[in-house]
Amino acid sequence: MSAGASDSAVGVKLVSHFATVEQQKRAAVLGMWAWLLTELLLFAGLFLTALILRLLHPEAVQEAARHLKFWIGAINTVVLIGSSLTMSGAIQLSRLGWQRGMVRFMLATAALGTLFLLLKGYEYYADYQEHMMPFLSDRPYELKDSPPSRLFVNLYYVATSLHGLHLMTGITILLVMTWQASRPGFLGQHQNRIEIFGLYWHFIDLIWILAFPTLYVLNR
Amino acid sequence: MNPTDLALQLWPAAASATAVETDWLILAFTVLTLLLTVPVFVAITWFAIRYRQGEEADRSHGNVRSVLIEISWMLIPFLLTLIFFVWGARLFFISKQVPGDAMVIEAIGRQWMWKFQHPTGQSEINDLHLPIGQPIKIRMISQDVIHNLYLPALRMQMATLPDRYTELWFKADRTGSYRLYCSEYCGTDHSKMDGNLTLMTQADYAAWLQNAGAQQGGQAGAGRVVYESYGCGACHDPGAKVRAPALAGLYGREVRLADGRTVTADETYLRDKILNPNRQKLAADYKQVMPAFRNVIPPDDLDRLVSYLKSTGATAQQEAKP
Amino acid sequence: MFGTSDERRTLWRHMREPVLTAGALLVMLGINVGLGATLPVPHVWIVELLVAAVMVATILWFSMEVRHEPPLVKLFAGIGFFWVGILFTMTLVDYLSRG
Amino acid sequence: MTSGTITDGPALREPHTPDSRLGHGADYLHAEHTLRSWFFTTDHKRIALLYLASITAFFVIGAVTAGLVRLALVVPDGQVFTNDTYNKLFTIHGVVMVWFFLIPSIPATFGNFLIPLMIGARDLAFPKLNLASWYVFMTGALFTLASVVLGGVDTGWTFYTPLSTAFSNTWVVPALIGVTIVGFSSILTGLNFVVTIHTMRAPGMTWFRLPIFVWTHYATSLIFLLATPVITVALILLIAERAFHIGVFDPAYGGDPVLFQHLFWFYSHPAVYIMVLPGMGVISEIVPAFAQKKLFGYKFVAYAAIGLASVTFFVWGHHMFVNGQSDFASVAFSVLSFAVAVPSAVKVYNWTATIHKGSLKLDTPMLYAMGYIGLFVLGGLTGLYLATLAINQHVHATYFVVAHFHYIMVGGTVLAFLGGLHFWWPKITGRMYIEAWGRISAFLIFIGFNVTFFPQFILGYLGMPRRYHVYPPEFQFLNILSSAGSTILAVGYLFPMVYLVYSIWFGKRAPANPWDAKGLEWTVPSPPPAHNFLTEPVAPKVPYDYPLQAQETGRQHS
Structure with a gap:
């Protein structure tokens, strides 16, 4: 069975307000990079907060960081690196013009993204079991003797849930796009959408590559 | 002089040498501002009249060395204004270096009042009486939101933060009644969080302390009461059931910590240990059993308690000497 | 799923770089996880931070194919990190010099 | 130069027939007439008008609350409102004016309308995103407006913790959510402009042939992209703080309220340049057109825009000299703030040099531009006073600060906005306003503004803190003066609203280029055709190619 053999035409359809396809493609790439700039600065604010907490309360932050599920975080990083690989595969x-293969790679990417979220959900559940959710007012907090540790643990939830939200958005877009891309003629008109989305996906990966050490590793 | 007597005032009273110098600074800066702007205003107006469309005028243009012009009007004003940066920074540094002999006033901001405590223990609400000719340091903290103690006559202000001490100092040289304000917006009655700053001669101040006598007995005496009321003695008194470090004579001593470090038991150390004993710096040979008093003990009580601990330290040292 | 050997060769030609990139990322992740789990020397965080930085650079340069992009995109990929640098540096100027 | 016949008569009801030379096609106002064709348009010109209508409405709300604040301050003892009402009023004024008027003002209206025309493009790079950004803006703005009006918020526009998180009992969370949403609209607009200016320029339109207006909008867009996300995350943390007590800014748990101020001002100081830079762009178009002379020092003015946008990210700490920041940091931020003077001076001196030996027409836009230069210079230099550490220790958080930033934001942005509105009004609507009324209102605004805000410099130096409802009686005279000035200012604002709207129906037909101005937007008919250019736009060899020009030597012309 040959998935690759069903080659389809590859190209981008010109939208009327652009002069050339080349211009249209450049605009799309630049637009995504401009968006990624803002994403980087968004998460930078959280990383900065984590750093300041570490400076203000070194012991408490270390104690809190040791309670995070280091190994789930590490496995999740592996999962995201894998999803980046499948996304690169889809782009290639x-x-x-190998449409069916591409669609499979896209589905694999969405599956790995979902796996990440499931593992993250399990991690939250384990945190809940261990009373590591200080923002829940009706549930006693494990490290209640160390008030500043609350701050770091709470920041961990803000940062990871914001990242999770980005990932969820990414998976949704990816699934919609997979559905569109599975129809004939897609690659002939919108091939660059795959590339643009790929940038976004890799960047979510990049943010996690920064978040994992910032939250789990550096403060141990 | 009473500030309310003035219907229209155009320049604030200055009650210290620093305030007078700040005034000179801003006046000199204004002169520079005028030097830089008046030519622009005059030129714009003059050009608007001279080169109005339809007016006969010489509109021929010779060669202009534009790079030279551009660089000069970029750099010359910048360098001139830098003089004022240096001057301002110098004054700022002076205002940050507290003389050793400064009299310390403890100030607490809370929604929506100021509380000032004199070194002799008297305290007053919103109004502040101080002597001239004597460096005064105001050490302040907030009990709730961020406030800002603003003393316009001294050209001085500083934020009061919750849980962190800030300070400002000055040496007034003119008696009189002036305003003091909260200048950081702090909620409903922000604009009522003001009062009068009365600067008086040292003799008058001494007399005022005698007569005002708001809360006699001094900080340390009040601190002893706090010590009792929070039950500190149950663990820390000699012979208490729970083995906790003795506090008499602790202040100023070196303390060996569980992690091998040695720290001096200064005021910050005492405060930290009371507010959050777990945070760090557990004393060697003791177990961590003390509860945290953060959010339990109000800042003014904490001040009194620390004063008391300091006084017991001094007593113990005097006893140890002979 | 890719039938002919021709196709497999083509596939490998195109997938070599992503696979190698992912491999490199996994190795670096392994280093960081190992360091984080064992904490062999004090201040190991410096090494961990450097490894994370290299990982980020790898994703930008290879996964996101910045190396094939025109200078303008390279600038956009870098300028955000420069601005993050401003944010961190100027804030730390305050925190590190507080008495 | 002129195109089409100039006749009087109803404009909106009759499509304007463009010059036959340029081919056929209805102008953008008459291309379609349905409501749907306005609310779902992707035409940058129509979206600009959607923005214009919305920000005008927000301006009115902001101005009315400002009027009420000035009314309350006529008496020193705060008898007009309760303290809470007063606090809510100035919060509405600040929030609405900063986030819903000043930030989108020039970029979202004139930027949207003019950038494609000026660079010779058919539209922005992402027209649907452009429309989306207006909907995002309206969603966030109406959401916030509902919460500040129905529930009230009393934190001030700065939302300082712990007041906003732990102590205020008002509708802080909905207001914050709305402001966060509006931030995304800024980001989308900025993104669109950056991509458009990079990729959509007409053949031959090199960077150094672009009008300064485009340069300043490029710089502004960079600030949109690089600064806005940081306030977004700061506000998200604030919302989480208030909703879940996460504690990072809460001193009760060991958090640091000063950290919020750092994140807040990392955005909010550059945001000043979001407001100021587009205004500088407008002035750089008006001054050469009304002097009929090439802009002096074009390259320096262009680089100064980028310079301002970069330097502004290094100076935010000057808002925090007395707020518990370290002394070392204060000195560093102070000296860096002085560096802002360099590119600002470049702008002002070059405008002045442009007027020199020009052939001046003192029409309404030029009057606004001249007023702008004067007020911006005063506002900018008093900014240097505030950056001086010792002076700041005295006037921080007083009316001196209030006066200073109103000189920048009203004297700067609003005057530039009104100047630009008059300058491009014929292009946007195809109608001329009545010149005499324009001049009268320009004078009224200039005088009213100075009477309102100059006394506030004195009040501030005397020591009157800002956000004071009840104030010492010795300040009453100057406060009454200021309030009196604000009534003149209000009349000045009302005039254009009346005569500009009047001109839409009864104004004289505008020719394509009523001011003999240079720039691609003046080469198309007024109002422009739906697709902007009927023939391929030809980039000028030299920007600002006016009849008069100084022979600048010492550098290469591009």
Whole structure:
């Protein structure tokens, strides 16, 4: 069975207000990079807060960081690196016009993204079991003797849930796009959408590559 | 002089040498501002009249060395204004270096009042009486939101933060009644969080302390009461059931910590240990059993308690000497 | 799923770089996880931070293919980190010099 | 130069027939007439008008609350309102004016309308995103407006913790959510402009042939992109703080309220340049057009825009000299703040040099531009006073600060906005306003503004803190003066609203280029056709190619 053999035409359809396809593609790439700039600065604010907490309360932050599920975080990083690989695969195949293979890679990417979220959900559940949710007012907090540790644990929830939200958005867009891309003729008109989305996906990966050490590793 | 007597005032009274110098600074800066702006205003007006459309005028243009012009009007004003940066920074540094002999006033801001405590223990609400000719340091903290103690006659203000001490100092040289304000917006009655700053001669101040006598007995005496009321003695008194470090003579001593470090038991150390004993710096050979008093003990009580602990330290040292 | 050997060769030609990138990322992650789990020396966080920085650079340069992009995109990829630098540096100027 | 016949008569009801030379096609106002064609348009010109209508409405709300604040301050003992009402009023004024008027004002209206025309493009790069940004803006703005009006918020526009998180009993969370949403609209607008200016320029339109207006909007867009996300995350943390007590800014748990101020001002100081830079762009278009002379020092003015946008990110700490920041940091931020003077001076001196030996027409836009230069210079230099550490220790958080930033924001942004509105009004609507009324209102606004805000410099130096409802009686005279000035200012604002709207129906037909101005937007008919250019736009060899020009030597012309 040959998935790659069903080559389809690869290209981008010109939208009327652009002069050339080349211009249209450049605009799309630049637009995504401009958006990613803002994403980086968004998360930078959280990383800065984590750093300041570490400076103000070193012991408490260390204690809190030791309670995070280090190994789930590490496995999740592996999962995201894997999803980046499948996303790169989808982009490569889209350039070749191998539509079915591309769709499979996209589905794999969405599956890995979902796996990340499931593991994250399990991690939250384990945190809940261990009374590591200081923002819940009706549930006693494990490290109640160390008030500043609350701050770091809470920041961990803000940062990871914001990242999770980005990932969830990414998966949703990816699934919609997979559905569109599975129809014939997609690659002939919108090949660059795969590439643009790929940038976003890799960047979520990049943010996690920064978040994992910031939250789990550096403060141990 | 009473500030309310003035219907229209155009320049604030200055009650210290620093305030007078700040005034000179802003006046000199204004002169520079005028030097830089008046030519622009005059030029714009003059050009608007001279080169109005339809007016006969010489509109021929010779060669202009534009790079030279651009660089000069970029750099010359910048360098001139930098003089004022240096001057301002110098005054700022002076205002940050507290003389050793400064009299310390403890100030507490809370929604929506000021509380000032004199070194002799008297305290007053919103109004502040102080002597001239004597460096005065105001050490302040807030009990709730951020406030800002603003003394316009001294050209001085500083934020009061919750849980962190800030300070400002000055040496007034003119008696009189002036305003003091909260200048950081702090909620409903922000604009009522003001009062009068009365600067008086040292003799008058001494007399005022005698007569005002709001809360006699001094900080340390009040602190002893706090010590009792929070039950500190149950663990820390000699012979208490729970083995806790003795506090008499602790202040100023070196303390060996559980992690091997040695720290001096200064005021910050005492405060930290009371507010949050777990945070760090557990004393060697003791177990961590003390509860945290953060959010339990109000800042003014804490001040009194720390004063008391300091006084017991001094007593113990005097006893140890002979 | 890719039938002919021709196709497999083409596939590998295109997938070599992503696979190698992912491999490199996994190795670096392994280093960081190992350091984080064992904490072999004090201040190991410096090493961990450097490894994370290299990982970020790898994603930008290879996964996101910045190296094939025109200078303008390279600038956009870098300028955000420069601005993060401003945010961190100027804030730390305050925190590190507080008495 | 002129195109089409100039006749009087109803404009909106009759499509304007463009010059036959340029081919056929209805102008953008008459291309379609349905409500749907306005609310779902992707035409940058129509979206600009949607923004214009919305920000005008927000301006009115902000101005009315300002009027009420000035009314309350006529008496020193706060008898007009309760303290809570007063606090809510100035919070509405601040929030609405900063986030819903000043920040979108020039970029979202004139930027949207003019950037594609000026660079010779058919539209912005992402027209749907452009429309989306207006909907995002309206969603956030109406949401916030509902919460500040129905529930009231009393934190001031700065939302300082712990007042906003732990102590205020008002509708802080909905207001914050709305402001956060509006931030995304800024980001989308900025993104669109950056991409458009990079990729959509007409053939031959190199960077150094672009009008300064485009340069300043490029710089502004960079600030939108790089600064806005930081306030977004700061506000998210604030919302989480208030809703879940996460504690990072709460001293009760060991958090640091000063950290919020750092994150807040990392955005909010550059945001000043979001407001100021587009205004500088407008002035850089008006001054050469009404002097009929090439802009002096074009490259320096262009680089100064980028310079301002960069330097502004290094100076935010000057808002925090007395707020518990370290002394070392204060000195560093102080000296860096002085560096802002360099690019600002470049702008002002170059405008002045442009007027020199020009052929001046003192029409309404030029009057606004001249007023702008004067007020911006005063506002900018008093900013240097505030950056001086010792002076700041005295006037921080007093009316001196209030006066200073109103000189920048009203004297700067609003005057530039009104100047630009008169300058491009014929282009946007195809109608001329009545010149005499324009001049009268420009004078009224200039005088009213100075009477309102100059006394506030004195009040501030005397020591009157800002946000004071009850104030010492010795300040009453100056406060009454200020309030009196604000009534003149209000009349000045009302005039254009009346005569500009009047001109839409009864104004004279505008020719394509009523001011003999240079720039691609003046080469198309007024109002422009739906697709902007009927023939391929030709980039000028030199920007600002006016009849008069100084022979600038010492550098290469591009």
